[in-house]
Amino acid sequence: MSFVSYQFILFLAVLLVLYYVLPRKVQWMLLLAGSLTFYAFSGPKYLIYMAVTILTTYGAAVWIEKIWGAQDAWVKEHKGISREEKKAYKAGMTRKAKAVLVLCLLVNLGILAVIKYTDFILENLNGIFGTEFQLRHFILPLGISFYMFQSLGYVIDVYRRKYPAERNPAKVALFTSFFPQVIQGPISRFDDLSKGLFAEHKFDSKEFYYGLLRVVWGFFKKLVIADRLAPVIVTLTADTDKYPGVYVLANIFFYAIQLYADFTGGIDITIGVARMLGIPVAENFQRPYFSKNIAEYWRRWHITMGTWFKDYIFYPISVSGWMLKISKKSREKLGQALGKRVPVYISTIVVWFATGIWHGAAWNFIVWGMLNCLVLLVSQELAPLYKKFHDKFGFSNTAFWDGVQIFRTFWLMGLIRILDVYRDVPLTFRMVGTMFTTPNWGAVTDGSFLELGATLADFIVVGVGIVILFTVSALAERKAIDARLETKPVVVHYALLWILILLVVVFGAYGIGFDATQFIYNQF
Amino acid sequence: MDELLDILKELHPEVDYETCTTLVDDKILDSFDIVSLITEVSDTFDVRIPASEIIPENFNSAESLWALIEKLMDE
Amino acid sequence: MLKKFIRVTVFLVILVASLWLLQRLLVPKYIHENEEGVLSAEYYDNAGDNDVLFIGDCEVYSNFSPIKLWQEYGITSVIRGTPQQLIWQSYYMLEDTLRYETPKVVVYNVFSMRYDKPQNEAYNRLTLDGMRWSSVKSDAIKASMTEEESYISYLFPILRFHSRWNELTGDDLKYLFSTEKLSHNGYVMRVDTKPVEVLPEPIPQADYTYSDIDWEYLDKIRDCCKEHGITLILIKSASCYPHWYDEWDQQIRDYAEKNDLTYVNFLQHQDETGIDYTTDTYDAGLHLNLSGAEKSSVYFGKILKDQPGITDRRGDAELDAKWQEKIEFYDSMKKSQEKQLEETGAVTSFR
Numbered sequence: 035m036s037f038v039s040y041q042f043i044l045f046l047a048v049l050l051v052l053y054y055v056l057p058r059k060v061q062w063m064l065l066l067a068g069s070l071t072f073y074a075f076s077g078p079k080y081l082i083y084m085a086v087t088i089l090t091t092y093g094a095a096v097w098i099e100k101i102w103g104a105q106d107a108w109v110k111e112h113k114g115i116s117r118e119e120k121k122a123y124k125a126g127m128t129r130k131a132k133a134v135l136v137l138c139l140l141v142n143l144g145i146l147a148v149i150k151y152t153d154f155i156l157e158n159l160n161g162i163f164g165t166e167f168q169l170r171h172f173i174l175p176l177g178i179s180f181y182m183f184q185s186l187g188y189v190i191d192v193y194r195r196k197y198p199a200e201r202n203p204a205k206v207a208l209f210t211s212f213f214p215q216v217i218q219g220p221i222s223r224f225d226d227l228s229k230g231l232f233a234e235h236k237f238d239s240k241e242f243y244y245g246l247l248r249v250v251w252g253f254f255k256k257l258v259i260a261d262r263l264a265p266v267i268v269t270l271t272a273d274t275d276k277y278p279g280v281y282v283l284a285n286i287f288f289y290a291i292q293l294y295a296d297f298t299g300g301i302d303i304t305i306g307v308a309r310m311l312g313i314p315v316a317e318n319f320q321r322p323y324f325s326k327n328i329a330e331y332w333r334r335w336h337i338t339m340g341t342w343f344k345d346y347i348f349y350p351i352s353v354s355g356w357m358l359k360i361s362k363k364s365r366e367k368l369g370q371a372l373g374k375r376v377p378v379y380i381s382t383i384v385v386w387f388a389t390g391i392w393h394g395a396a397w398n399f400i401v402w403g404m405l406n407c408l409v410l411l412v413s414q415e416l417a418p419l420y421k422k423f424h425d426k427f428g429f430s431n432t433a434f435w436d437g438v439q440i441f442r443t444f445w446l447m448g449l450i451r452i453l454d455v456y457r458d459v460p461l462t463f464r465m466v467g468t469m470f471t472t473p474n475w476g477a478v479t480d481g482s483f484l485e486l487g488a489t490l491a492d493f494i495v496v497g498v499g500i501v502i503l504f505t506v507s508a509l510a511e512r513k514a515i516d517a518r519l520e521t522k523p524v525v526v527h528y529a530l531l532w533i534l535i536l537l538v539v540v541f542g543a544y545g546i547g548f549d550a551t552q553f554i555y556n557q558f
Numbered sequence: 559m560d561e562l563l564d565i566l567k568e569l570h571p572e573v574d575y576e577t578c579t580t581l582v583d584d585k586i587l588d589s590f591d592i593v594s595l596i597t598e599v600s601d602t603f604d605v606r607i608p609a610s611e612i613i614p615e616n617f618n619s620a621e622s623l624w625a626l627i628e629k630l631m632d633e
Numbered sequence: 634m635l636k637k638f639i640r641v642t643v644f645l646v647i648l649v650a651s652l653w654l655l656q657r658l659l660v661p662k663y664i665h666e667n668e669e670g671v672l673s674a675e676y677y678d679n680a681g682d683n684d685v686l687f688i689g690d691c692e693v694y695s696n697f698s699p700i701k702l703w704q705e706y707g708i709t710s711v712i713r714g715t716p717q718q719l720i721w722q723s724y725y726m727l728e729d730t731l732r733y734e735t736p737k738v739v740v741y742n743v744f745s746m747r748y749d750k751p752q753n754e755a756y757n758r759l760t761l762d763g764m765r766w767s768s769v770k771s772d773a774i775k776a777s778m779t780e781e782e783s784y785i786s787y788l789f790p791i792l793r794f795h796s797r798w799n800e801l802t803g804d805d806l807k808y809l810f811s812t813e814k815l816s817h818n819g820y821v822m823r824v825d826t827k828p829v830e831v832l833p834e835p836i837p838q839a840d841y842t843y844s845d846i847d848w849e850y851l852d853k854i855r856d857c858c859k860e861h862g863i864t865l866i867l868i869k870s871a872s873c874y875p876h877w878y879d880e881w882d883q884q885i886r887d888y889a890e891k892n893d894l895t896y897v898n899f900l901q902h903q904d905e906t907g908i909d910y911t912t913d914t915y916d917a918g919l920h921l922n923l924s925g926a927e928k929s930s931v932y933f934g935k936i937l938k939d940q941p942g943i944t945d946r947r948g949d950a951e952l953d954a955k956w957q958e959k960i961e962f963y964d965s966m967k968k969s970q971e972k973q974l975e976e977t978g979a980v981t982s983f984r
Contacts, residue, residue, distance in 0.1 A: 040785050194610030239637060329588060344589055350609040352593040353600070361597045378593050414590060491799035528644045535648060540655060540795050546754055546781055 035075040037217075037303045038256055038544065045072065046307065053311060058234035062208055065231070065311070069213040073176065080175035084211060087142055091185040092206040094138035095192040095199035101131045102195060135193045142182055149174055154395035177216045179392060183342055185210045188224040190346055197225045205232060214304040218297070220318040220338040227315065235312035243527060244516055245309030250534045252302030257542030259499040260296035263288050264543075265487030271455050274465055279474030282465045284483070286448040289455050291500060294323065297336075321507045326439035328409050331447055339392075343385050352381040383407055398453045398462065405450045495541055559624050565598045566620055575620040582614040592617060599623075605630040656791035659798060660762075662808040663815075668983055669694070669716050671815050673763025676713050679818045680733040682952065684943055685710035687819065688723040689742030692870035695920035696899075699818035700963045701930040703956050706938050707945035711736075712819025715760040717752060720745050720850045722760050725773035727857055729764060737942030738864045741854060743885050743896075744877070749844035751779040762790060813984055817963050822923055824970040825980045828911035829918040832874055841880035848888075855892055864895075864940050871899035871908050871929050873918040897936060899929065906932040915980075923967065 035042050049068045053061055074081055105127040109120065149172040156167040188209065192199045200206050208231060209224060270277045270285045277285075301318045308315040322334035332340050351357055357377050365373030383404075390403020449466065456462040468474075477483065484490055509518065519527060566575050569591050573581070581587045587595070595617075596607050605627055616626045663670030672694060685708060687693045694714030702708040713726045723741060730736070751757065757777045764770040774787050786793040797805075815821065858865040867889055869877055877900060889896035899906060906928050910918055913925030921929060937943055946952050970980050 040783060194608070196610065333585075345609070345612070348589060349592075349612045353596050353607055353609055353612070355606070358597060358600050358606070362601060365601075374594055374597065377597050378590050381593060382590075489799065524640065528640070532644065532648055532651070536651060536655065539652065539791060540659070540798050542795070545783075545786060545792055545795070 035072055037300060038253060038261075041075075050310060053235075054237045058236070061235055062205070062232045065212065066204060066208040069208060069211040069216065072213040073211055073216060076176040083145065083175045083178060084181065086145065087182050087185050088203070088207045088210050090138050090141050091189050091210070092200070092203045094134050094189050095206075096201065097134050098131045098189070098193050099199040101127055101134070131193055135189060138189050139186060142186060146178060146182055148172070149178070151391070151395045177218065180219045180221060181210050181216050183392075184215075184219075184221045187221070187342060187346060191224060200224070200228070208232075214307040215315065218300055218304075219336075220301065220304070220316050221342050222316055222338065227313075230308075230313035230315075233312075238312060241312055242310050243531070244519075245306045245311075247527075247531055247534070248302050248306030248309065250306075250531060250538060252299040252304075252306060253538045253542070254499075254534055255295040255299030255302065255503065257538055257544055259496055259503065260292045260299060261543035262488060262492055262496055262499075263292040263295075267292060267455060269486045274456065274461060278465065278468035279472045280469070280477055281474065282452075282469050285455060286445070286452050289452060290323075290444070290448040291496070293451070293454070295499075295503070321511055323444050324440055324507070324511060325443050325447075326436060327443055328406070328413055328447065331443055332406075332410075339389070343389055343392075347388055348381050348385045351384055352377050357381070379411065382411060386410075396457065397459050398457050401459050402450060402453045405453075409446065409450070492543075559620075561602055562599070562624055562627065563620060565595065565602065568598075569594060579619040579621075581619060582617045587617060599627060603627050603631060652791060656789070656794075657809050658801070658805055659794045660790050661794065661797065662804050662812065664804045664808055664813055664984075665802075665982065667759065668815055669821060670759045671763070671812055672819060672821070673713075673715050673760055674812075675763070675814065675816050676711065676730070676819065677733070677765060678814070679711050680730070683709050683711040683734060683736055683818070684946070685738045685740065685937060686727070686730055686736040687712040687714060687740045687742075688718070688726045689714050689740075689870075690718045690745050691716050691920060692744055692872045693740070693742045694816070694819055694821050695823070696870045696872065696926050696929050697933065698820050698822075698923070698926045698930045700820070700956075700960055701927045702934050702937070703947075704960070705931055706934040707947035708934060708937055708943060709946050709952065709956075710818065710937075712816075714742075714819060715756075715763075717748075717756040718745060718760050719748050719752065719777065720847055720854075721776040722773055724850045724853050724857070725764075725769050725776070727854060728769045729767065729773075731857075731861060732767060732769065735861055736863060738866060738937060738940045739854070739858050740866045740868055742870050743851075743867050743881075744869060744872075746843050746847045746851070746885075747881070749846050751777055754779050754782055757782070758793065761787065814962070815984060817959060817966075820926065822926075822963070822966055822970065822983065823915040823920070823980060824923045824967060825915045825974055826912055826922055826924075827915055827917050829873065829914060832876075832918060835876035835878065838878065838880075841878055841884075843881070843884055851888065855894070864942070866936070866940070867894055867896040868933075869898040869900060871903075871906060871925065872920055873900065873910060875919075895936070897933070899932075902932065 035045065045068070049064070052064055056064060070081065073084065105124060108123065112120075112123075115123075152172060153169045156169055159165050160167055185206075188206075191197060200209070205228070209222075209227060212222075212227070212231065215222065267285060267288050270281050270288075298319045305315045305317070316338055318337050320334040320337065322331055325331035325334055357380070360380070361373065361377040364376040367373070368376070386403040386407035387400065388403075389406075390400045393399045393402070452466070453459065453462050456465055483493070488496070506515065509515065519530075563575055566573070570586060573586055575581075578586070582592075592612065596612070600606060607626070607630065611626060616622050661667065661670060669691070685702070687697060687710065691714065694712050697710075697712060699710040699712060702710050713730060715722070718726070723745065727739060757779065761770065761774055761777060764773065774784060778784065783792075855865055857863075867885060869882065869885070877898075882898060885896055885898075888894070899908070908921070908925050908928050913921050913928065915922040938945075966984065970983070973980050973982065
């Protein structure tokens with residue numbers, strides 16, 4: 035079920051009514067029923083995959099906790115025991131707990147690997163070795179990359195003794211399947227989400243309003259801006275011979291806007307819906323296009339994915355036993371300066387490779403990941419150089435320089451991101467090259483841009499939409515929109531909601547009318 | 559504690575580690591710094607910092623980091 | 634608490650009212666573009682005391698003149714034709730009409746039987762949007778929707794027509810709450826002429842048999858008429874393009890015979906109708922102009938007047954007055970179109 039569909043609106047309306055009418059004790063159960071229904075819409079058979087994840091993560095967490103519980107009890111009983119014996123016993127228990135964790139990870143990641151990467155591997159084998167393996171065309175269950183990682187994070191946290199395991203399997207089921215976030219995140223942590231998820235919720239009209247406002251805002255971004263640009267991007271990408279040079283530049287810009295509006299719009303709906311239910315969900319974006327450098331960008335874009343990879347892959351790798359050994363050896367062999375870079379570099383490369391393939395099973399995603407990695411490491415290396423430069427010339431804290439950095443980061447990230455759109459890696463590099471070899475600036479003024487699937491009026495709407503988006507973001511950067519609205523009179527609250535709804539209904543790029551009405555009507 | 563301060567000063571000499579308690583929250587130390595820090599610390603003090611301890615509470619100040627190191631040395 | 638409830642209610646009222654207003658602004662008015670879009674709704678102004686009902690596609694609303702039928706025979710008739718009206722839509726048009734009146738004769742143009750599934754979203758809207766809401770309209774929508782359509786967009790046409798925001802014209806404001814009459818009891822007048830030149834060779838079809846769904850709906854029309862004591866007459870109207878295949882004609886004749894129905898194929902009665910495709914059509918044979926429609930009506934009236942229940946209704950004061958008004962509107966439009974033709978050589982504005 036797509037968020038921007040009539041069915042979802044109906045589903046949500048019914049759910050909200052039931053949620054606040056039924057006794058509060060059963061609210062979370064209603065959410066579970068709703069979430070499973072929502073997910074079943076994409077194909078009931080895919081619920082099986084989710085069930086496997088739920089059962090294995092529930093079971094592993096409970097089991098691991100039992101092991102730690104046994105360890106604690108034993109240590110308490112054997113107070114007088116020597117340090118070595120305690121260490122040995124603990125090591126043994128740790129091995130046990132780790133085995134359960136690894137088993138759970140293997141089962142889940144194994145399933146994911148098979149469905150997601152089999153064809154990619156087979157294709158490459160066929161390409162390299164000339165074999166003729168048949169592709170399997172497995173269908174990826176909706177949101178599996180998201181909900182699975184979220185659940186695995188839960189088991190790892192229990193293993194790390196961050197919080198106790200959840201004893202009620204139905205609650206683990208809800209955590210995994212929670213419908214507002216199952217499609218595209220945010221990837222929540224169990225201790226954060228469960229506080230709100232399982233609590234009893236009294237109807238709070240203020241929270242309801244802010245939630246609803248955010249949902250409509252998300253619809254605005256998605257329908258008025260993102261979906262209006264989508265056909266243009268499709269046109270520019272489908273016929274790469276016809277659209278080199280300035281068209282590629284335009285594509286980079288349009289895609290930057292479209293992806294941002296679409297992704298953050300969807301997240302707005304997610305967080306807004308959860309807020310209407312009285313459940314706080316972590317933010318996933320923080321106005322990333324205001325970033326001054328790539329490190330900041332990755333702290334502001336798809337935040338929960340970044341922190342998940344940091345906490346569950348980057349740190350574990352970089353502080354693991356073997357990494358420390360490598361780090362020691364490399365410092366001995368290569369000296370301090372180079373040696374201390376080794377663990378950072380290796381971990382970073384591994385994380386970005388993983389991030390790349392997490393996004394998709396194709397070379398363009400891997401290259402995308404590696405490019406991000408490269409830029410990150412290079413900017414890391416250049417940091418002291420920049421510092422020297424700024425110390426000498428001293429305009430680092432000016433608005434002008436901030437602007438330059440923001441501009442640079444926006445375009446740099448856009449350039450890397452365009453791999454998503456052209457997909458084929460050599461093609462992408464070639465297309466980017468044409469921006470310099472055959473710029474084709476004339477296309478801007480000779481009306482060619484009006485033949486891409488959007489009229490002048492459409493571009494004006496997008497333009498106005500971008501201005502609105504920018505203004506709201508700039509305001510939010512200083513002070514949160516909620517906080518700002520709190521100080522305004524109630525009529526402003528209603529007026530804002532009213533105008534947004536009208537804008538979405540009239541200017542949304544949805545429905546049939548959208549494809550050249552006149553053309554169809556005039557065909558008598 | 560002094561050795562720890564030496565390590566920290568090497569990373570970011572301009573920071574006042576005696577008083578600052580928001581090293582992570584204010585992004586003074588980013589994830590690369592943390593990794594370098596941990597490898598140095600593990601080497602110098604012969605302790606293993608598990609990933610589960612890489613939380614802001616432990617790294618926000620030199621003091622809390624030292625407390626963690628001492629705890630790990632005791633185990 | 635009460636304050637909040639009032640606020641929310643006021644908000645909802647304002648929201649619904651503004652959406653309704655926007656909807657009125659954004660829906661097509663069919664004044665200077667796609668004029669036939671008003672036909673579906675115009676019926677309700679003419680409902681009541683019509684002894685003959687025509688249902689079908691453009692071949693009924695272009696080729697018959699109820700005014701002529703009244704003038705020649707005193708027969709009261711109404712045409713519920715719409716562009717590319719499909720057979721299931723014709724059936725529902727019949728059911729809808731029965732909610733307002735019961736005619737003595739129903740005339741159905743069988744040409745639309747060549748379609749056995751939903752064709753075109755735009756034509757669906759032209760036929761369905763004008764119908765008044767009832768279970769009949771609801772069923773008609775469900776039977777007509779193409780895959781890309783949604784029922785809710787019929788409930789709230791703003792969801793379909795919102796993209797007209799960048800096509801709005803003065804008409805959309807002028808006709809926000811009103812419209813301008815186009816038809817003469819459902820007849821769309823054209824006084825211009827464009828003679829038939831060379832008709833394209835008919836393309837042989839792979840299969841001429843009408844689909845089950847077509848027969849199903851034809852049966853439904855037949856049964857409905859029977860139930861209400863209405864005489865059903867099947868016709869193939871006098872349009873010579875697109876081609877009317879003999880194989881289709883045969884199936885209709887067989888059906889008519891089997892069910893004891895009158896079937897009139899106007900293409901086979903050219904001598905009697907006197908229709909001349911060099912003077913009587915405005916688009917080279919697809920549709921008849923005024924002259925052709927009147928000839929068609931004069932001929933058909935002879936058949937109609939002998940149907941059970943059909944009488945010469947002239948002499949009734951009320952009816953005479955009502956139809957006199959219609960005649961005046963008819964004559965004034967004729968004059969206005971002829972003037973246009975004289976001055977500009979074409980009829981661009983029908984009204």
